[in-house]
Amino acid sequence: MTSAFHFESLVWDWPIAIYLFLxxxxxxxxxxxxxxxxxxxxxxxxxxxxxxxxxxIAPTSIALGLFILIFHLTRPWTFWKLMFHYSFTSVMSMGVMLFQIYMLVLVLWLALIFRDELASLQQRWLPKLSVIPTLLARLLPLLRSIEILMLVLAVLLGAYTGFLLSALKSYPMLNNPLLPALFLFSGISSGIAVVMLVVTLRPKGDIHSREMHFLHRLETPVVWLEIFLLAAFFIGLALGDDGKLRALSAALASGFWAWWFWLGVVGLGLVLPLLLKAVGWGKTRLHILLISGCSLCGVLLLRYFILYAGQMTVA
Known part of the structure; x- marks a missing residue:
């Protein structure tokens, strides 16, 4: 049976889209x-x-994403072998190494920032483990260096999801050098939306704080950058060989995934938030919920579109 979600050339299906999103x-x-x-x-x-x-959310989302990936594999119980046997020629193996380093540094970085709260919890529940606050105090002078490393790892992880798909050379649409940058900035857009949703939904969340103003200043430029990267992505397909032209036509010209892209990714995820902000929305909780919800849905729909539409055409 052939449909939008089931076709002969499909290798990676919807759990991978959720994984990329998380x-x-x-x-x-x-x-x-x-x-x-x-x-x-x-x-x-x-x-x-x-x-x-x-x-x-940051540790939870990556842990959930890895959980989905592991159990989506044909033999999930052998996944542990990838964690100890690395291949520098495998994108998947390099990704596993990146995840491990990322999680280790993320836990250390968060522990240093929330060291006072962690010390209080330690004194209450594990009073004999006094070595934890002592160790964090010794590592505190390295916080700035750890933070730089953490930023590099976050950027690499955001781009890695694009590299993972672009390594599928038999699919002309996915084999595109702009895919890592597109996934990186759409990931930042999803991060902005998640924070705004959490702050808005919290009864004591301050939607007019300086932090929220910081996010509002980033929100629109990031969306425009996403639009530019999407345009460049498809222009690259239009200027490519016959396989890329067929992939472009299959993805955008007609059919289920074309409607998905124009109405979902572009309309709901990009154009509607920009229009709502342009007419002055974004100052009340309801407005922020609507704009952020649309942006977050758009990022998820983009992951689905790239994954499925990208596998419809084989070189």
Missing amino acids: IGISAGLVTLSILLRRYHPEDGSSKSQIMLTTLF
Whole structure:
């Protein structure tokens, strides 16, 4: 049976799209948090709404994404072998190494930022483990260096999801050098949307804080950059060989995925948020929920579109 979600050339299906979406959220949140701490250090403390969102969602989203990936494999119980046997010629193996380093540095970085809260929890529940606050105090002078490393890892992780798909050379649409940059900035866009949704949904969340103004200043430029990268992505297909032209036609000319792209990705995810902000929306909780929800849905729909439409055409 052939349909939009089931066709002969399909290798990676919807769980991979969710995985790509969750990894992008984690990388986007970490990138935003470090930018906030770098340019507005007074707002990047452990009390920050952005930092608190990153603390709970960044590790959770990447762990959930890896869980989905592991159990989507044909033999999930052998996944542990990838964690100890690396191949520098395999994109998947390099990704596993990146995930491991990313998670290790992420836990250390968050522990240093939330060291006071962690010390309070340790004293209450594990009073004999006094070595934890001592160790964090010794590592504190390295926080700036760890933060730089964390930013590099977040950017690499956000781009990696694009490299993972672009390594599929038999699919002309996916084998595109702009895919990593597109996934990186759409991940940052999803991070902005997640923070805004969390802050808006919290009863005590301050939607007029300096942190929210920081996000609002980033939101529109990031969306325009996404639009530019999408345009460049498809222009590259239009200027390519016969396989890329066929892929472009199959994805955008007609059919289910063309409607998905124009109505979902472009209309709901990009144009509607820009129009709502242009007419003055974004100042109330309801407005922010609507704009951020549309942006987040657009990023998820983009992941689905790239994954499925990209596998419809084989070179």
